[in-house]
Amino acid sequence: MNNIKINNSLTGKKELFKPITPGHIGMYVCGPTVYNDVHLGNVRTFISFDVVYRYLIYLGYKVRYVRNITDVGHLLNDADSGEDKIAKQAKLLNKEPMEVVQYYTNGFHEVMRNYNNLSPSIEPSATGHIMEQIEMVQEIISNGLAYEVNGSVYFDVNKYNEHNPYGELSGRKIEDLLSNTRALDGQEEKRNPLDFAIWKAADESHIMQWNSPWGKGFPGWHLECSVMSTKYLGKTFDIHGGGMDLKFPHHECEIAQNVGAGGGHPVNYWMHGNMLTVNGQKMSKSAGNGFTPVQLKTGDHPLLEKGYSEMTIRFFMLQSHYGSTLDFSNDALNASEKGFEKLSKAYETLQSLTPSKENTVDIASLQQKCYDAMNDDFNTPILIAHLFDGVKMINSINNGKANIDEENLNKLKSIFNGFLFDVLGLKIEQNNTTSNDISNELMDVILEIRKEAKKTKNYALADHIRDNLSALNITIKDSKEKSTWEIN
Protein backbone atom coordinates (compact mmCIF):
# COMPACT_ATOMS: atom_id res chain seq x y z
CA MET A 1 0.00 0.00 0.00
CA ASN A 2 1.09 3.53 -0.58
CA ASN A 3 2.46 5.60 2.24
CA ILE A 4 0.82 8.98 2.10
CA LYS A 5 2.28 11.91 3.94
CA ILE A 6 0.05 14.78 4.94
CA ASN A 7 1.06 18.16 6.22
CA ASN A 8 -0.95 18.29 9.42
CA SER A 9 -1.87 21.86 10.36
CA LEU A 10 -2.39 20.80 13.95
CA THR A 11 1.24 19.82 14.43
CA GLY A 12 2.75 21.83 11.60
CA LYS A 13 4.56 18.70 10.45
CA LYS A 14 4.37 16.36 7.53
CA GLU A 15 3.14 13.10 8.97
CA LEU A 16 2.64 9.59 7.72
CA PHE A 17 -1.07 9.09 7.20
CA LYS A 18 -2.69 6.23 9.10
CA PRO A 19 -6.44 5.79 8.85
CA ILE A 20 -8.29 4.90 12.04
CA THR A 21 -9.85 1.91 10.33
CA PRO A 22 -7.57 0.32 7.74
CA GLY A 23 -8.94 0.73 4.26
CA HIS A 24 -11.55 3.28 5.30
CA ILE A 25 -11.25 7.04 5.55
CA GLY A 26 -13.57 9.69 6.97
CA MET A 27 -13.08 13.18 5.59
CA TYR A 28 -14.96 16.37 6.44
CA VAL A 29 -14.65 19.63 4.53
CA CYS A 30 -16.32 22.91 5.48
CA GLY A 31 -18.72 23.77 2.70
CA PRO A 32 -20.14 27.07 1.54
CA THR A 33 -22.62 29.40 3.15
CA VAL A 34 -25.32 29.62 0.54
CA TYR A 35 -26.27 33.27 0.65
CA ASN A 36 -24.67 34.35 -2.65
CA ASP A 37 -22.62 33.06 -5.55
CA VAL A 38 -19.41 31.21 -4.86
CA HIS A 39 -16.24 32.85 -6.13
CA LEU A 40 -13.03 31.41 -7.46
CA GLY A 41 -11.33 31.24 -4.09
CA ASN A 42 -14.05 28.96 -2.78
CA VAL A 43 -13.72 26.88 -5.90
CA ARG A 44 -10.01 26.42 -5.31
CA THR A 45 -10.52 24.92 -1.88
CA PHE A 46 -13.13 22.49 -3.13
CA ILE A 47 -10.95 21.47 -6.06
CA SER A 48 -8.03 20.87 -3.70
CA PHE A 49 -10.05 18.51 -1.55
CA ASP A 50 -11.73 16.97 -4.55
CA VAL A 51 -8.28 15.82 -5.66
CA VAL A 52 -7.54 14.45 -2.20
CA TYR A 53 -10.83 12.56 -2.31
CA ARG A 54 -10.17 11.30 -5.84
CA TYR A 55 -6.65 10.11 -5.04
CA LEU A 56 -7.71 8.21 -1.93
CA ILE A 57 -10.41 6.48 -3.96
CA TYR A 58 -7.88 5.80 -6.72
CA LEU A 59 -5.70 4.01 -4.18
CA GLY A 60 -8.62 1.80 -3.29
CA TYR A 61 -9.75 3.33 -0.01
CA LYS A 62 -13.40 3.45 0.91
CA VAL A 63 -13.85 7.14 1.62
CA ARG A 64 -16.80 8.82 3.25
CA TYR A 65 -16.55 12.46 2.25
CA VAL A 66 -18.86 14.83 4.11
CA ARG A 67 -19.19 18.45 3.01
CA ASN A 68 -21.84 20.58 4.65
CA ILE A 69 -24.12 23.28 3.34
CA THR A 70 -24.39 26.15 5.78
CA ASP A 71 -27.89 27.48 5.50
CA VAL A 72 -28.35 29.16 8.86
CA GLY A 73 -26.47 30.53 11.79
CA HIS A 74 -23.85 32.61 10.07
CA LEU A 75 -23.96 35.93 11.83
CA LEU A 76 -23.23 38.94 9.78
CA ASN A 77 -21.89 41.55 12.13
CA ASP A 78 -19.56 41.78 15.05
CA ALA A 79 -20.00 40.13 18.34
CA ASP A 80 -22.58 37.47 17.70
CA SER A 81 -25.31 40.04 17.72
CA GLY A 82 -25.82 40.65 14.07
CA GLU A 83 -28.26 39.37 11.58
CA ASP A 84 -28.20 35.97 10.09
CA LYS A 85 -26.69 36.02 6.60
CA ILE A 86 -29.37 33.90 5.01
CA ALA A 87 -32.15 35.81 6.70
CA LYS A 88 -30.68 39.13 5.61
CA GLN A 89 -30.43 38.10 2.00
CA ALA A 90 -33.95 36.70 2.16
CA LYS A 91 -35.29 40.03 3.34
CA LEU A 92 -33.42 41.89 0.63
CA LEU A 93 -34.73 39.64 -2.09
CA ASN A 94 -38.15 39.36 -0.46
CA LYS A 95 -37.94 35.61 -0.51
CA GLU A 96 -38.39 32.77 1.87
CA PRO A 97 -35.03 31.94 3.47
CA MET A 98 -35.18 28.43 2.13
CA GLU A 99 -35.80 29.84 -1.31
CA VAL A 100 -32.52 31.71 -1.08
CA VAL A 101 -30.82 28.60 0.21
CA GLN A 102 -32.18 26.48 -2.61
CA TYR A 103 -31.22 28.99 -5.27
CA TYR A 104 -27.61 29.35 -4.23
CA THR A 105 -27.25 25.67 -3.42
CA ASN A 106 -28.30 24.87 -6.97
CA GLY A 107 -25.82 27.41 -8.27
CA PHE A 108 -23.07 25.96 -6.14
CA HIS A 109 -23.76 22.47 -7.41
CA GLU A 110 -23.71 23.64 -10.98
CA VAL A 111 -20.31 25.25 -10.48
CA MET A 112 -18.97 22.12 -8.82
CA ARG A 113 -20.20 20.04 -11.77
CA ASN A 114 -18.68 22.40 -14.31
CA TYR A 115 -15.33 22.16 -12.58
CA ASN A 116 -15.70 18.39 -12.59
CA ASN A 117 -15.71 17.98 -8.83
CA LEU A 118 -17.17 14.73 -7.55
CA SER A 119 -20.17 14.97 -5.26
CA PRO A 120 -19.43 14.29 -1.61
CA SER A 121 -20.80 11.13 -0.07
CA ILE A 122 -23.02 13.15 2.24
CA GLU A 123 -23.90 16.82 1.97
CA PRO A 124 -25.77 17.66 5.15
CA SER A 125 -27.36 21.01 5.85
CA ALA A 126 -27.37 22.87 9.15
CA THR A 127 -31.14 23.33 9.18
CA GLY A 128 -31.58 19.61 8.84
CA HIS A 129 -29.71 19.05 12.09
CA ILE A 130 -31.27 21.49 14.54
CA MET A 131 -32.21 18.76 17.01
CA GLU A 132 -28.70 17.35 17.05
CA GLN A 133 -27.28 20.82 17.57
CA ILE A 134 -29.59 21.45 20.50
CA GLU A 135 -28.46 18.14 21.98
CA MET A 136 -24.82 19.08 21.68
CA VAL A 137 -25.48 22.41 23.37
CA GLN A 138 -27.08 20.50 26.23
CA GLU A 139 -24.09 18.20 26.51
CA ILE A 140 -21.70 21.13 26.65
CA ILE A 141 -23.83 22.81 29.31
CA SER A 142 -23.99 19.65 31.37
CA ASN A 143 -20.21 19.41 31.21
CA GLY A 144 -20.08 22.88 32.71
CA LEU A 145 -18.49 24.51 29.69
CA ALA A 146 -21.37 26.72 28.57
CA TYR A 147 -23.85 29.07 30.23
CA GLU A 148 -27.22 30.49 29.31
CA VAL A 149 -28.05 34.21 29.35
CA ASN A 150 -31.42 35.55 28.22
CA GLY A 151 -32.12 32.60 25.98
CA SER A 152 -28.65 32.53 24.42
CA VAL A 153 -25.99 29.98 25.26
CA TYR A 154 -22.29 30.84 25.21
CA PHE A 155 -19.26 28.60 25.25
CA ASP A 156 -17.07 29.33 28.26
CA VAL A 157 -13.61 29.60 26.73
CA ASN A 158 -11.81 30.39 29.97
CA LYS A 159 -13.22 27.38 31.72
CA TYR A 160 -12.40 25.18 28.75
CA ASN A 161 -8.87 26.47 28.69
CA GLU A 162 -8.28 25.34 32.25
CA HIS A 163 -7.91 21.77 31.04
CA ASN A 164 -7.63 22.10 27.27
CA PRO A 165 -5.39 24.23 25.10
CA TYR A 166 -7.72 26.67 23.37
CA GLY A 167 -5.72 27.96 20.41
CA GLU A 168 -3.73 24.80 19.76
CA LEU A 169 -4.65 24.72 16.10
CA SER A 170 -3.92 28.33 15.27
CA GLY A 171 -0.93 28.67 17.58
CA ARG A 172 -2.54 31.31 19.75
CA LYS A 173 -2.36 31.79 23.45
CA ILE A 174 -5.43 32.78 25.33
CA GLU A 175 -3.65 35.65 27.10
CA ASP A 176 -2.63 37.14 23.77
CA LEU A 177 -6.12 36.77 22.45
CA LEU A 178 -7.53 38.50 25.49
CA SER A 179 -5.13 41.40 25.33
CA ASN A 180 -5.93 41.94 21.69
CA THR A 181 -9.68 41.75 21.87
CA ARG A 182 -11.38 44.77 20.54
CA ALA A 183 -14.20 46.39 22.43
CA LEU A 184 -17.31 45.50 20.50
CA ASP A 185 -20.97 46.16 20.93
CA GLY A 186 -23.35 43.42 21.89
CA GLN A 187 -20.99 41.51 24.12
CA GLU A 188 -22.57 42.44 27.43
CA GLU A 189 -24.08 38.99 27.81
CA LYS A 190 -20.73 37.21 27.60
CA ARG A 191 -18.61 36.58 30.64
CA ASN A 192 -15.54 36.84 28.49
CA PRO A 193 -14.98 38.45 25.09
CA LEU A 194 -13.60 35.19 23.69
CA ASP A 195 -16.75 33.27 24.49
CA PHE A 196 -18.81 32.45 21.45
CA ALA A 197 -22.49 31.72 20.95
CA ILE A 198 -23.52 28.13 20.44
CA TRP A 199 -27.20 29.00 20.61
CA LYS A 200 -28.58 32.44 19.96
CA ALA A 201 -31.93 33.79 21.10
CA ALA A 202 -34.05 35.25 18.33
CA ASP A 203 -36.57 38.02 18.59
CA GLU A 204 -39.62 38.17 16.38
CA SER A 205 -37.85 39.99 13.58
CA HIS A 206 -35.68 36.96 12.93
CA ILE A 207 -37.27 34.94 10.18
CA MET A 208 -35.29 31.78 10.89
CA GLN A 209 -35.85 30.41 14.38
CA TRP A 210 -36.60 27.18 16.18
CA ASN A 211 -37.91 26.12 19.58
CA SER A 212 -35.34 25.08 22.10
CA PRO A 213 -35.02 24.52 25.85
CA TRP A 214 -33.85 28.15 26.03
CA GLY A 215 -36.68 29.64 24.00
CA LYS A 216 -36.87 30.47 20.33
CA GLY A 217 -33.54 30.87 18.62
CA PHE A 218 -31.02 29.49 16.17
CA PRO A 219 -27.71 27.61 16.40
CA GLY A 220 -24.30 29.28 16.45
CA TRP A 221 -22.20 29.11 13.32
CA HIS A 222 -19.41 26.91 14.60
CA LEU A 223 -21.73 24.31 16.00
CA GLU A 224 -23.01 22.68 12.83
CA CYS A 225 -19.65 21.30 11.73
CA SER A 226 -19.01 19.74 15.14
CA VAL A 227 -22.43 18.15 15.12
CA MET A 228 -22.51 16.89 11.57
CA SER A 229 -18.96 15.56 11.50
CA THR A 230 -19.69 13.63 14.69
CA LYS A 231 -22.97 12.31 13.37
CA TYR A 232 -21.63 11.00 10.09
CA LEU A 233 -17.96 10.30 10.79
CA GLY A 234 -17.85 9.58 14.50
CA LYS A 235 -16.32 11.38 17.45
CA THR A 236 -12.86 11.02 16.00
CA PHE A 237 -12.24 10.88 12.27
CA ASP A 238 -9.32 11.03 9.87
CA ILE A 239 -9.18 14.22 7.83
CA HIS A 240 -10.73 17.64 8.27
CA GLY A 241 -10.23 20.18 5.51
CA GLY A 242 -11.09 23.79 4.89
CA GLY A 243 -9.71 27.14 3.86
CA MET A 244 -6.90 28.75 5.82
CA ASP A 245 -9.19 31.58 6.81
CA LEU A 246 -11.36 29.19 8.79
CA LYS A 247 -8.54 28.09 11.04
CA PHE A 248 -9.36 30.74 13.57
CA PRO A 249 -11.83 31.03 15.07
CA HIS A 250 -14.03 28.53 13.27
CA HIS A 251 -11.97 25.36 13.47
CA GLU A 252 -10.63 26.27 16.88
CA CYS A 253 -14.19 26.55 18.16
CA GLU A 254 -15.11 23.33 16.45
CA ILE A 255 -12.44 21.47 18.40
CA ALA A 256 -13.51 23.13 21.64
CA GLN A 257 -17.14 22.14 21.08
CA ASN A 258 -16.32 18.53 20.31
CA VAL A 259 -14.04 18.23 23.29
CA GLY A 260 -16.51 20.16 25.43
CA ALA A 261 -19.31 17.80 24.49
CA GLY A 262 -17.25 14.91 25.75
CA GLY A 263 -16.09 13.61 22.43
CA GLY A 264 -12.37 14.13 22.73
CA HIS A 265 -10.21 15.58 20.02
CA PRO A 266 -12.22 15.14 16.82
CA VAL A 267 -9.62 15.13 14.05
CA ASN A 268 -6.35 13.29 13.42
CA TYR A 269 -5.20 15.26 10.38
CA TRP A 270 -6.14 18.88 9.78
CA MET A 271 -5.56 20.16 6.26
CA HIS A 272 -5.83 23.81 5.27
CA GLY A 273 -5.91 25.07 1.72
CA ASN A 274 -4.28 28.39 1.09
CA MET A 275 -5.79 31.52 -0.36
CA LEU A 276 -6.20 32.56 -3.92
CA THR A 277 -4.90 36.09 -4.35
CA VAL A 278 -5.50 38.72 -6.97
CA ASN A 279 -2.65 41.15 -7.41
CA GLY A 280 -1.33 39.95 -4.10
CA GLN A 281 -4.60 40.50 -2.24
CA LYS A 282 -6.76 37.73 -0.91
CA MET A 283 -9.78 37.09 -3.06
CA SER A 284 -12.81 37.43 -0.87
CA LYS A 285 -16.42 38.28 -0.86
CA SER A 286 -15.92 41.28 1.35
CA ALA A 287 -13.02 42.72 -0.66
CA GLY A 288 -15.10 42.64 -3.82
CA ASN A 289 -12.21 41.35 -5.94
CA GLY A 290 -13.74 37.96 -6.55
CA PHE A 291 -14.63 36.61 -9.95
CA THR A 292 -17.73 34.54 -10.26
CA PRO A 293 -17.34 31.42 -12.36
CA VAL A 294 -19.58 32.93 -15.01
CA GLN A 295 -17.46 36.08 -15.31
CA LEU A 296 -14.38 33.95 -15.65
CA LYS A 297 -15.90 31.93 -18.43
CA THR A 298 -17.00 34.98 -20.40
CA GLY A 299 -14.12 37.26 -19.45
CA ASP A 300 -16.62 39.87 -18.38
CA HIS A 301 -14.64 41.51 -15.60
CA PRO A 302 -12.34 44.58 -15.58
CA LEU A 303 -9.36 42.49 -14.46
CA LEU A 304 -9.81 39.82 -17.12
CA GLU A 305 -8.43 40.05 -20.64
CA LYS A 306 -10.54 37.18 -21.90
CA GLY A 307 -12.56 34.21 -20.78
CA TYR A 308 -11.11 30.90 -19.67
CA SER A 309 -12.62 27.44 -19.59
CA GLU A 310 -13.23 25.58 -16.36
CA MET A 311 -10.61 22.97 -17.18
CA THR A 312 -8.00 25.65 -17.86
CA ILE A 313 -8.71 27.09 -14.44
CA ARG A 314 -8.69 23.71 -12.75
CA PHE A 315 -5.36 22.94 -14.40
CA PHE A 316 -4.04 26.37 -13.39
CA MET A 317 -4.93 25.72 -9.77
CA LEU A 318 -3.45 22.23 -9.73
CA GLN A 319 -0.15 23.59 -10.99
CA SER A 320 0.42 25.00 -7.53
CA HIS A 321 0.33 23.14 -4.26
CA TYR A 322 -2.87 23.46 -2.24
CA GLY A 323 -0.94 24.74 0.77
CA SER A 324 0.62 27.67 -1.08
CA THR A 325 -1.00 30.92 -1.98
CA LEU A 326 -1.69 31.21 -5.66
CA ASP A 327 -1.72 34.52 -7.44
CA PHE A 328 -4.23 35.00 -10.15
CA SER A 329 -3.22 36.85 -13.30
CA ASN A 330 -3.99 36.86 -16.99
CA ASP A 331 -0.41 35.87 -17.80
CA ALA A 332 -0.54 32.88 -15.52
CA LEU A 333 -3.90 31.79 -16.91
CA ASN A 334 -2.71 32.14 -20.49
CA ALA A 335 0.30 30.00 -19.66
CA SER A 336 -1.94 27.35 -18.16
CA GLU A 337 -4.24 27.43 -21.14
CA LYS A 338 -1.30 26.69 -23.46
CA GLY A 339 0.11 24.06 -21.18
CA PHE A 340 -3.17 22.24 -20.84
CA GLU A 341 -3.65 22.31 -24.61
CA LYS A 342 -0.27 20.67 -25.02
CA LEU A 343 -1.19 18.00 -22.53
CA SER A 344 -4.56 17.40 -24.16
CA LYS A 345 -2.99 17.09 -27.58
CA ALA A 346 -0.46 14.58 -26.34
CA TYR A 347 -3.29 12.56 -24.83
CA GLU A 348 -4.96 12.38 -28.21
CA THR A 349 -1.67 11.43 -29.84
CA LEU A 350 -1.29 8.70 -27.25
CA GLN A 351 -4.51 7.06 -28.45
CA SER A 352 -3.13 6.78 -31.96
CA LEU A 353 0.30 5.37 -31.11
CA THR A 354 1.14 1.94 -32.45
CA PRO A 355 3.26 -0.44 -30.39
CA SER A 356 6.51 -1.84 -31.71
CA LYS A 357 8.54 -4.90 -30.84
CA GLU A 358 11.25 -3.10 -28.94
CA ASN A 359 10.85 -0.64 -26.12
CA THR A 360 13.07 2.35 -25.32
CA VAL A 361 11.00 4.22 -22.73
CA ASP A 362 10.86 3.66 -18.99
CA ILE A 363 7.16 3.69 -18.19
CA ALA A 364 7.39 1.87 -14.87
CA SER A 365 9.60 4.59 -13.47
CA LEU A 366 7.24 7.29 -14.72
CA GLN A 367 4.36 5.58 -13.00
CA GLN A 368 6.24 5.31 -9.72
CA LYS A 369 7.12 9.00 -9.86
CA CYS A 370 3.46 9.88 -10.28
CA TYR A 371 2.53 7.91 -7.18
CA ASP A 372 5.43 9.38 -5.25
CA ALA A 373 4.33 12.91 -6.09
CA MET A 374 0.78 12.37 -4.89
CA ASN A 375 1.90 10.46 -1.81
CA ASP A 376 3.96 13.47 -0.79
CA ASP A 377 1.12 15.61 0.57
CA PHE A 378 -0.83 15.49 -2.68
CA ASN A 379 1.79 17.35 -4.67
CA THR A 380 -0.13 18.00 -7.88
CA PRO A 381 2.43 20.39 -9.47
CA ILE A 382 5.06 17.66 -9.32
CA LEU A 383 2.61 15.13 -10.70
CA ILE A 384 1.89 17.45 -13.61
CA ALA A 385 5.61 17.92 -14.24
CA HIS A 386 5.93 14.14 -14.53
CA LEU A 387 2.98 13.96 -16.87
CA PHE A 388 4.82 16.40 -19.10
CA ASP A 389 7.72 13.97 -19.12
CA GLY A 390 5.15 11.54 -20.44
CA VAL A 391 4.14 14.08 -23.07
CA LYS A 392 7.71 14.24 -24.27
CA MET A 393 7.80 10.45 -24.52
CA ILE A 394 4.55 10.36 -26.44
CA ASN A 395 5.78 12.91 -28.96
CA SER A 396 9.10 11.16 -29.38
CA ILE A 397 7.37 7.88 -30.07
CA ASN A 398 5.04 9.61 -32.47
CA ASN A 399 8.02 11.09 -34.31
CA GLY A 400 9.73 7.73 -34.50
CA LYS A 401 12.54 8.78 -32.18
CA ALA A 402 11.54 6.29 -29.52
CA ASN A 403 9.73 2.99 -29.40
CA ILE A 404 7.23 1.46 -27.06
CA ASP A 405 5.99 -2.10 -26.84
CA GLU A 406 2.41 -3.11 -26.29
CA GLU A 407 2.66 -3.75 -22.58
CA ASN A 408 4.24 -0.40 -21.88
CA LEU A 409 1.86 1.40 -24.17
CA ASN A 410 -1.06 0.03 -22.20
CA LYS A 411 0.60 1.08 -18.99
CA LEU A 412 1.24 4.57 -20.32
CA LYS A 413 -2.40 4.85 -21.29
CA SER A 414 -3.49 3.77 -17.86
CA ILE A 415 -1.17 6.34 -16.26
CA PHE A 416 -2.75 9.14 -18.26
CA ASN A 417 -6.29 7.90 -17.76
CA GLY A 418 -5.67 7.36 -14.08
CA PHE A 419 -3.77 10.44 -13.07
CA LEU A 420 -5.03 12.98 -15.55
CA PHE A 421 -8.70 12.08 -15.40
CA ASP A 422 -9.39 10.04 -12.27
CA VAL A 423 -7.01 11.77 -9.88
CA LEU A 424 -6.64 15.32 -11.15
CA GLY A 425 -10.21 15.34 -12.39
CA LEU A 426 -9.35 17.00 -15.69
CA LYS A 427 -11.13 16.24 -18.91
CA ILE A 428 -10.34 16.91 -22.52
CA GLU A 429 -12.40 19.73 -23.89
CA GLN A 430 -13.81 19.38 -27.36
CA ASN A 431 -13.12 22.06 -29.92
CA ASN A 432 -15.84 23.85 -31.79
CA THR A 433 -15.33 21.68 -34.85
CA THR A 434 -17.76 18.94 -33.96
CA SER A 435 -20.92 20.94 -33.55
CA ASN A 436 -22.99 21.64 -36.61
CA ASP A 437 -24.17 25.18 -36.31
CA ILE A 438 -24.16 27.51 -39.29
CA SER A 439 -20.81 29.16 -38.65
CA ASN A 440 -19.07 25.80 -38.66
CA GLU A 441 -20.61 24.97 -42.00
CA LEU A 442 -19.65 28.35 -43.42
CA MET A 443 -16.11 27.89 -42.23
CA ASP A 444 -15.96 24.49 -43.87
CA VAL A 445 -16.90 26.13 -47.17
CA ILE A 446 -14.31 28.87 -46.76
CA LEU A 447 -11.55 26.47 -45.79
CA GLU A 448 -12.41 24.27 -48.74
CA ILE A 449 -12.03 27.22 -51.11
CA ARG A 450 -8.69 28.06 -49.55
CA LYS A 451 -7.55 24.48 -49.91
CA GLU A 452 -8.39 24.58 -53.62
CA ALA A 453 -6.53 27.89 -53.98
CA LYS A 454 -3.44 26.37 -52.42
CA LYS A 455 -3.70 23.36 -54.65
CA THR A 456 -3.66 25.56 -57.74
CA LYS A 457 -0.87 27.66 -56.23
CA ASN A 458 -3.15 30.67 -56.02
CA TYR A 459 -1.39 31.85 -52.87
CA ALA A 460 -2.68 35.39 -53.20
CA LEU A 461 -6.23 34.14 -52.67
CA ALA A 462 -5.21 31.72 -49.91
CA ASP A 463 -3.44 34.47 -48.00
CA HIS A 464 -6.27 36.87 -48.64
CA ILE A 465 -8.68 34.46 -46.93
CA ARG A 466 -6.30 33.91 -44.05
CA ASP A 467 -5.63 37.63 -43.51
CA ASN A 468 -9.24 38.67 -43.69
CA LEU A 469 -10.32 35.97 -41.25
CA SER A 470 -7.50 37.04 -39.00
CA ALA A 471 -8.92 40.56 -39.02
CA LEU A 472 -12.14 39.01 -37.69
CA ASN A 473 -10.14 37.39 -34.87
CA ILE A 474 -10.36 34.00 -36.49
CA THR A 475 -7.12 32.04 -36.65
CA ILE A 476 -6.57 29.28 -39.18
CA LYS A 477 -4.40 26.43 -38.09
CA ASP A 478 -3.03 24.26 -40.89
CA SER A 479 -1.84 20.76 -40.38
CA LYS A 480 -0.98 18.04 -42.86
CA GLU A 481 -4.41 16.44 -42.85
CA LYS A 482 -6.74 19.37 -42.58
CA SER A 483 -7.15 22.97 -41.52
CA THR A 484 -8.98 23.98 -38.36
CA TRP A 485 -9.95 27.35 -37.00
CA GLU A 486 -10.66 29.03 -33.74
CA ILE A 487 -11.88 32.36 -32.48
CA ASN A 488 -9.30 34.24 -30.47
Add this chain to the structure above:
RNA sequence: GACAAGAUGGCUGAACGGCUAAGGCAACAGACUGCAAACCUGUUUUGUGUAAGUUCGAAUCUCACUCUUGUCUCCA
Protein backbone atom coordinates in the same frame (compact mmCIF):
# COMPACT_ATOMS: atom_id res chain seq x y z
C1' G B 1 0.10 45.37 18.15
C1' A B 2 -0.16 39.64 18.75
C1' C B 3 0.06 35.20 16.05
C1' A B 4 0.84 32.60 11.40
C1' A B 5 2.63 31.93 6.42
C1' G B 6 5.82 33.65 2.82
C1' A B 7 9.96 36.38 -0.47
C1' U B 8 13.03 31.34 -5.97
C1' G B 9 14.88 33.26 -13.42
C1' G B 10 11.20 37.66 -18.18
C1' C B 11 6.10 35.53 -15.88
C1' U B 12 4.09 31.36 -13.09
C1' G B 13 5.57 27.75 -9.76
C1' A B 14 8.22 22.97 -7.44
C1' A B 15 12.09 21.53 -3.98
C1' C B 16 11.95 20.59 2.90
C1' G B 17 20.46 19.55 4.05
C1' G B 18 23.56 16.31 -0.76
C1' C B 19 24.16 14.94 -8.25
C1' U B 20 23.82 20.26 -13.81
C1' A B 21 17.46 24.46 -8.61
C1' A B 22 11.46 20.43 -11.66
C1' G B 23 7.59 21.57 -14.85
C1' G B 24 4.51 25.11 -17.68
C1' C B 25 4.59 29.86 -20.30
C1' A B 26 7.65 33.46 -22.79
C1' A B 27 12.12 34.36 -25.81
C1' C B 28 15.61 32.44 -29.44
C1' A B 29 17.01 28.67 -33.03
C1' G B 30 15.81 24.33 -35.94
C1' A B 31 12.15 21.12 -38.35
C1' C B 32 7.61 21.62 -41.01
C1' U B 33 5.33 25.18 -44.61
C1' G B 34 4.48 28.22 -51.02
C1' C B 35 5.32 31.88 -46.78
C1' A B 36 3.62 32.23 -41.92
C1' A B 37 0.87 30.60 -37.72
C1' A B 38 -0.16 26.05 -35.10
C1' C B 39 2.11 21.35 -33.85
C1' C B 40 7.14 19.03 -32.97
C1' U B 41 12.60 19.35 -31.45
C1' G B 42 16.53 21.94 -29.16
C1' U B 43 18.61 26.14 -26.50
C1' U B 44 18.21 30.14 -22.84
C1' U B 45 26.63 32.10 -19.45
C1' U B 46 25.38 36.28 -14.07
C1' G B 47 18.00 33.30 -10.79
C1' U B 48 16.91 31.30 -4.23
C1' G B 49 14.84 39.36 -0.61
C1' U B 50 19.42 41.67 2.48
C1' A B 51 23.46 40.50 5.91
C1' A B 52 25.78 36.92 9.15
C1' G B 53 26.16 31.93 11.36
C1' U B 54 25.90 26.21 11.87
C1' U B 55 27.72 22.26 8.37
C1' C B 56 32.30 18.53 4.50
C1' G B 57 27.90 20.57 2.00
C1' A B 58 22.31 25.47 2.75
C1' A B 59 16.83 27.60 -1.44
C1' U B 60 16.26 24.19 2.69
C1' C B 61 18.59 24.82 9.62
C1' U B 62 19.74 29.33 13.27
C1' C B 63 19.96 34.84 14.19
C1' A B 64 19.07 39.83 12.58
C1' C B 65 17.01 43.10 8.97
C1' U B 66 13.69 44.68 4.85
C1' C B 67 9.24 43.73 2.53
C1' U B 68 4.55 41.00 1.40
C1' U B 69 0.19 38.39 2.75
C1' G B 70 -3.24 36.19 6.12
C1' U B 71 -5.85 35.64 10.94
C1' C B 72 -7.30 38.26 15.36
C1' U B 73 -15.01 40.73 12.91
C1' C B 74 -18.40 37.40 8.20
C1' C B 75 -15.36 34.76 4.39
C1' A B 76 -12.86 28.51 1.28
